[in-house]
Amino acid sequence: MTEIEETNHKAPTKTQVAIIGAGPSGLLLGQLLTKAGIDNVILERQTGEYVLGRIRAGVLEQGTVNLIREAGAGARMDKEGLIHTHTDFSFQGEHYQLDIEKYSGGKHVVVYGQTEVTRDLMEEREKAGAITIYEADSVKLHDIESDQPYVTYQHNDELHRLDCDYIAGCDGFHGPSRKAIPSNKIEEYEKVYPFGWLGLMSDTPPVNDELVYCAHERGFALCSMRSPTRSRYYIQVPDTDKIENWTEERFWKELKRRIPPEMAERLVTGPALEMSIAPLRSYVCETMQYGKLFLLGDSAHIVPPTGAKGLNLAASDVDTAYRLFVKIYKEGRTDLIPRYQEICLARVWKAVRFSWWMTMLLHRFESGGRFDFRVQQAEFDYFIHSDAGKTTIAENYVGLPFEALE
Ligand code: RFL
Ligand code: PHB
Numbered sequence: 325m326t327e328i329e330e331t332n333h334k335a336p337t338k339t340q341v342a343i344i345g346a347g348p349s350g351l352l353l354g355q356l357l358t359k360a361g362i363d364n365v366i367l368e369r370q371t372g373e374y375v376l377g378r379i380r381a382g383v384l385e386q387g388t389v390n391l392i393r394e395a396g397a398g399a400r401m402d403k404e405g406l407i408h409t410h411t412d413f414s415f416q417g418e419h420y421q422l423d424i425e426k427y428s429g430g431k432h433v434v435v436y437g438q439t440e441v442t443r444d445l446m447e448e449r450e451k452a453g454a455i456t457i458y459e460a461d462s463v464k465l466h467d468i469e470s471d472q473p474y475v476t477y478q479h480n481d482e483l484h485r486l487d488c489d490y491i492a493g494c495d496g497f498h499g500p501s502r503k504a505i506p507s508n509k510i511e512e513y514e515k516v517y518p519f520g521w522l523g524l525m526s527d528t529p530p531v532n533d534e535l536v537y538c539a540h541e542r543g544f545a546l547c548s549m550r551s552p553t554r555s556r557y558y559i560q561v562p563d564t565d566k567i568e569n570w571t572e573e574r575f576w577k578e579l580k581r582r583i584p585p586e587m588a589e590r591l592v593t594g595p596a597l598e599m600s601i602a603p604l605r606s607y608v609c610e611t612m613q614y615g616k617l618f619l620l621g622d623s624a625h626i627v628p629p630t631g632a633k634g635l636n637l638a639a640s641d642v643d644t645a646y647r648l649f650v651k652i653y654k655e656g657r658t659d660l661i662p663r664y665q666e667i668c669l670a671r672v673w674k675a676v677r678f679s680w681w682m683t684m685l686l687h688r689f690e691s692g693g694r695f696d697f698r699v700q701q702a703e704f705d706y707f708i709h710s711d712a713g714k715t716t717i718a719e720n721y722v723g724l725p726f727e728a729l730e
């Protein structure tokens with residue numbers, strides 16, 4: 325048993341905030357609440373090791389970085405995170421650099437893997453002695469419209485009940501929290517794209533100092549990284565494609581065709597540590613609060629990864645929820661509860677728009693034909709050569725500001 329899983333032994337019966345899910349949303353909220361003296365318990369379906377095995381986001385906005393620091397989990401991120409002041413693009417092999425620091429009024433992003441953020445938060449939670457129940461099965465939410473909501477779950481073949489004041493649904497897109505909202509009370513919006521991203525992680529030096537978002541008639545590609553010795557690459561594939569169709573060799577060959585030729589020449593290939601396909605979708609559940617339930621992160625919204633916004637949106641939800649819970653518990657301000665959804669949705673829709681726009685600009689649409697490709701080319705050309713265009717991309721890429729509760 326790992327250190328992270330040792331907390332499994334305790335089975336609390338009551339807490340102030342029951343958090344479902346130990347992804348970045350749940351762990352970050354839990355850590356901030358614990359620091360503020362607000363009791364919370366996290367229920368997670370998987371083991372800690374499994375959660376840490378999922379390879380996902382890599383780009384943190386300044387607001388996310390600040391919140392991780394505020395949670396007391398920023399030491400390793402501050403030491404090992406890579407500050408990026410530029411982001412690169414290419415269109416049909418031609419390379420462009422965007423000075424995001426200059427065009428956003430002095431902001432930058434930090435490249436530090438979601439896995440590392442999660443690991444740091446798990447360690448801090450362990451140190452603080454806050455409880456996480458890993459391998460909690462059949463998590464169910466009860467009486468969320470009442471003043472006595474509770475959560476039940478199976479653990480070690482026993483049924484447990486956890487009473488609470490509030491429930492934070494941090495259980496991702498497929499979790500039970502959003503499903504607990506009655507179907508006639510939920511407002512949802514969705515767009516599914518006809519392609520996915522095939523990702524490969526390898527212990528090879530990144531091909532470029534900055535990330536490179538590449539539009540190409542063969543399809544989109546992204547060159548990213550985790551450290552000076554670890555690269556992360558993605559290529560657009562049809563939504564019908566299967567991972568079994570791809571060998572590492574085929575992946576490298578296809579990537580080289582879509583990136584600028586001088587980069588293809590210096591690309592160092594190596595064995596894949598991980599290879600998987602992620603579907604692309606935009607989804608918003610506008611009912612982010614219902615009774616005593618609050619939805620945070622991927623349980624409430626999904627964006628295609630093109631704008632690097634998913635994890636960062638989770639962090640801005642956490643910022644609002646955390647400050648709200650402090651107001652509720654320290655000042656009795658339950659009147660501020662409706663502000664949660666209001667504040668989150670305004671920012672969520674702007675990130676949904678940006679991610680959708682980046683996706684539409686840079687991906688190849690089979691149905692679009694030659695005309696649409698020319699329009700994409702003209703749009704890219706316009707944005708990348710106009711100060712207004714560059715400002716628009718940079719401001720959104722580094723992240724829009726967090727709104728205060730009052
Ligand atoms: P998570 O990370 O999905 O965590 C939810 C947790 O809930 C647990 N869970 C349950 N627990 C108890 N009972 C149940 N029945 C449960 N069902 C589920 C799960 O096991 C899990 O531990 O959601 P969270 O915390 O809201 O965090 C969201 C982020 O993970 C996500 O938005 C990002 O990874 C998206 N994303 C990116 N975001 C960025 O900001 N920048 C990026 O560069 C970026 N790149 C990416 C991405 C997502 C990707 N994929 C695979 C979708 C790149 C990719 C390829
Ligand atoms: C990543 O490094 O995984 C990554 C970076 C930027 C994105 C999406 C994913 O837009």
